[in-house]
Amino acid sequence: MITDRKIKMLKSHTGRREKKSVSFRFLQMLILLPVLFLQPLALQAQMFSVEEPERRTRPASSSFTAGLEFLNMSLRESENLPDEIYGISDPVYRMRLELPGVEVYGGFRNRIGTADTLNYINLGANISGSLPLTRNRKIGVSLPLWLSTDYVRVMGTSGLQRESSHFRQSAASIGLGAGFYYNPLQNVRIRTEFVPQIGFTVSSIGSDSGQLASLNGRAKAHFDHLIGRFGLVLSYNFTWRRYSGSNESIRYDISGHNVGLGVSF
Numbered sequence: 288m289i290t291d292r293k294i295k296m297l298k299s300h301t302g303r304r305e306k307k308s309v310s311f312r313f314l315q316m317l318i319l320l321p322v323l324f325l326q327p328l329a330l331q332a333q334m335f336s337v338e339e340p341e342r343r344t345r346p347a348s349s350s351f352t353a354g355l356e357f358l359n360m361s362l363r364e365s366e367n368l369p370d371e372i373y374g375i376s377d378p379v380y381r382m383r384l385e386l387p388g389v390e391v392y393g394g395f396r397n398r399i400g401t402a403d404t405l406n407y408i409n410l411g412a413n414i415s416g417s418l419p420l421t422r423n424r425k426i427g428v429s430l431p432l433w434l435s436t437d438y439v440r441v442m443g444t445s446g447l448q449r450e451s452s453h454f455r456q457s458a459a460s461i462g463l464g465a466g467f468y469y470n471p472l473q474n475v476r477i478r479t480e481f482v483p484q485i486g487f488t489v490s491s492i493g494s495d496s497g498q499l500a501s502l503n504g505r506a507k508a509h510f511d512h513l514i515g516r517f518g519l520v521l522s523y524n525f526t527w528r529r530y531s532g533s534n535e536s537i538r539y540d541i542s543g544h545n546v547g548l549g550v551s552f
Contacts, residue, residue, distance in 0.1 A: 347511045348387045350520045352549030356381040356394055360541045373441045373454055379407055381545045389414055411437035429466040433482050456530060458499045460486025476509040488530055497532020509551055518551040
């Protein structure tokens, strides 16, 4: 027979067990709660510790350089020479802005002194891509592809020349070349490219058109992350353009050697 006293004793034992289990669960929650909060913080800290070195060692993708270009412009020999002949063998100012896959450049020359009567302006852009032939990160060879547009204007400042005699050519060209890269150190990169191009040119005044053949070479040395994300760039660019057409006034050869200094970012 189960008496009332035994029933009360069983209830009291059961209550104590339930209280112990509740208190034990509560204690477990108190222990696990900081662990749950600390785990995402630890993961986040680990992600930052991985991203920061990558950000510091990532190569710069953009640059801006400025310098002088030693330009030579001459008219090729022809049976019927035009009335106005332009010749330049002086340096011009050159600037280049390079972004991933896009390069924008400009060159200009104002007249020097009272005897100088020529102004030179050149604007252009290159859309480029590169096909790597090797997978080595330190040294390798690639195939650069360029799609370019270029505008050149050479005109006199004396006011005695006819506007139709000014040299104004807008050109579009495409080319495939060879490239070489070398990374001797973690933040030092050397790049060289040589790209021949062919295209067409149109006179800005009139309906004269012709052909354009060009050679482009460049060599660049990058010193990345010298001050934070900013680095130093040394560059050399060579260009040679031959304008051809039925009109003798556009049969010019223009070549230039450009030395530039700038920043990478």
